[in-house]
Every structure is written in C-alpha cells, then in structure tokens.
Amino acid sequence: GAGVSQSPRYKVAKRGQDVALRCDPISGHVSLFWYQQALGQGPEFLTYFQNEAQLDKSGLPSDRFFAERPEGSVSTLKIQRTQQEDSAVYLCASSQKETQYFGPGTRLLVL
Amino acid sequence: AQKITQTQPGMFVQEKEAVTLDCTYDTSDPSYGLFWYKQPSSGEMIFLIYQGSYDQQNATEGRYSLNFQKARKSANLVISASQLGDSAMYFCAMRPPPSSGGSYIPTFGRGTSLIVHP
Numbered sequence: 001g002a003g004v005s006q007s008p009r010y011k012v013a014k015r016g017q018d019v020a021l022r023c024d025p026i027s028g029h030v031s032l033f034w035y036q037q038a039l040g041q042g043p044e045f046l047t048y049f050q051n052e053a054q055l056d057k058s059g060l061p062s063d064r065f066f067a068e069r070p071e072g073s074v075s076t077l078k079i080q081r082t083q084q085e086d087s088a089v090y091l092c093a094s095s096q097k098e099t100q101y102f103g104p105g106t107r108l109l110v111l
Numbered sequence: 112a113q114k115i116t117q118t119q120p121g122m123f124v125q126e127k128e129a130v131t132l133d134c135t136y137d138t139s140d141p142s143y144g145l146f147w148y149k150q151p152s153s154g155e156m157i158f159l160i161y162q163g164s165y166d167q168q169n170a171t172e173g174r175y176s177l178n179f180q181k182a183r184k185s186a187n188l189v190i191s192a193s194q195l196g197d198s199a200m201y202f203c204a205m206r207p208p209p210s211s212g213g214s215y216i217p218t219f220g221r222g223t224s225l226i227v228h229p
Contacts, residue, residue, distance in 0.1 A: 033217070040221075041221060041222075042202050042219035042220055042221050043156070043219050045216050045217060045218075058216070059216070091156060093156070098161060098163070098206075099146065099161055100146075100206075100217070101158060102148070102157075102158075103155070104153070104154060105154045105155065105156075
C-alpha cells in the first residue's frame with residue numbers, strides 16, 4: 001500500500017523567499033504531524049492535526065510558519081520569508097492509532 | 112514534560128553479532144507508548160517496534176526486541192544478528208496513546224549512530 005509521500009524532496013530557496021511543502025498521508029489516517037529535523041538531531045515537533053483541525057501548533061518556531069489541512073487529508077507547511085536557520089529536513093508523519101508512519105522528508109536549504 | 116535520553120552517540124558492532132542501543136525516559140504520564148525508529152542515510156524514518164507502558168511482555172519484531180524495564184524507565188533496543196544494512200541512525204521516541212487524555216506531543220531522543228562492520 002502507499003505510504004506517506006512528501007514533495008518536493010529537495011528545495012533550495014533564496015533567503016526571503018516563501019516555500020510550500022506538501023504531505024500526502026496514508027489514506028484514512030486521522031492524525032498528521034509535522035516535524036523539523038536539524039542535522040545530527042532528532043525530529044522536533046512542529047504541529048499536529050486531527051482530521052482538518054489543527055490541535056496543536058506550539059512547536060512552530062515563528063509566525064512565519066503556517067500549516068493547513070483543509071480537507072483532512074493532504075497537508076501543506078508554508079514558510080514565509082525564509083531564513084538560513086530554516087534549513088533542515090521537514091518530516092511529515094501520519095497515524096491511525098499509536099504508531100506514526102513517516103514520509104521521506106523535504107530537505108530545505110536556504111541560501 | 113516528557114524527556115528521552117540516548118546516551119550513546121555512536122555504536123560499532125560486528126556483522127552477525129547482537130547490539131543493544133540504550134534509551135531512558137522520563138514522564139509524569141501514567142500511560143505512554145515507546146517507539147524505536149531507524150533512519151538510514153536516505154532520510155526516511157522507518158518504524159521498528161512499539162511498546163505500551165501497560166504491556167506485560169517485551170515487544171519483539173523479527174530481529175528487533177525492546178528490553179522494557181518500567182521501574183528503571185528504560186526501553187533499550189536489542190538487534191540480534193546484525194546485518195550491514197542495519198547501519199543507520201536509531202531514534203527512541205515516546206508519546207502518550209491517543210486515548211490517554213494527556214499531552215499527545217511526541218518526544219524524540221537525539222539518536223544513536225550504529226555502524227555494522229564486516
């Protein structure tokens with residue numbers, strides 16, 4: 001069966017540019033999570049959806065970060081006016097019960 | 112607040128031998144789940160094994176087993192008969208089950224890099 005997919009896999013942005021990262025969860029999974037993973041670190045929680053409701057966005061580092069999941073399936077993480085410190089891998093995960101299944105991630109490099 | 116500690120930044124093991132990756136945790140939630148993930152150089156986080164805090168028996172999945180010692184708050188991963196393809200980063204993680212009523216924000220450790228050599 002299809003797993004979690006993310007696009008693009010790689011993104012190079014100039015500082016100040018807006019970017020949009022897409023996540024397609026496993027079909028039927030209610031919960032969707034976004035994480036940021038810096039080089040050599042574990043994933044850090046950004047935000048969480050249950051269906052279309054964003055139940056927690058406490059991990060978003062600034063108001064330049066925005067996430068949505070309007071129809072309860074596909075989710076988009078948007079970063080406005082990107083900064084160099086935003087360079088990281090952005091991971092999406094979905095779950096039905098306890099276990100989260102991750103996508104391959106989007107590697108964002110801000111120059 | 113939940114906290115996961117992985118004290119081994121790197122581990123080396125010879126092919127076909129067993130290896131234990133350490134994980135300790137701290138939480139005030141009475142009910143929680145513990146996970147191990149593998150992250151090869153390609154970047155994808157691959158789910159390996161899950162242990163619920165009320166499970167009586169240690170979880171096993173093929174060559175992976177979780178040595179769960181609740182009183183010591185440890186959840187070590189044991190990989191038996193290591194293979195070259197096991198070389199990767201390994202992350203221990205914790206989250207409460209969705210029905211617990213507690214915080215659902217998962218917490219990951221910093222990871223352990225495992226290198227399997229021939």
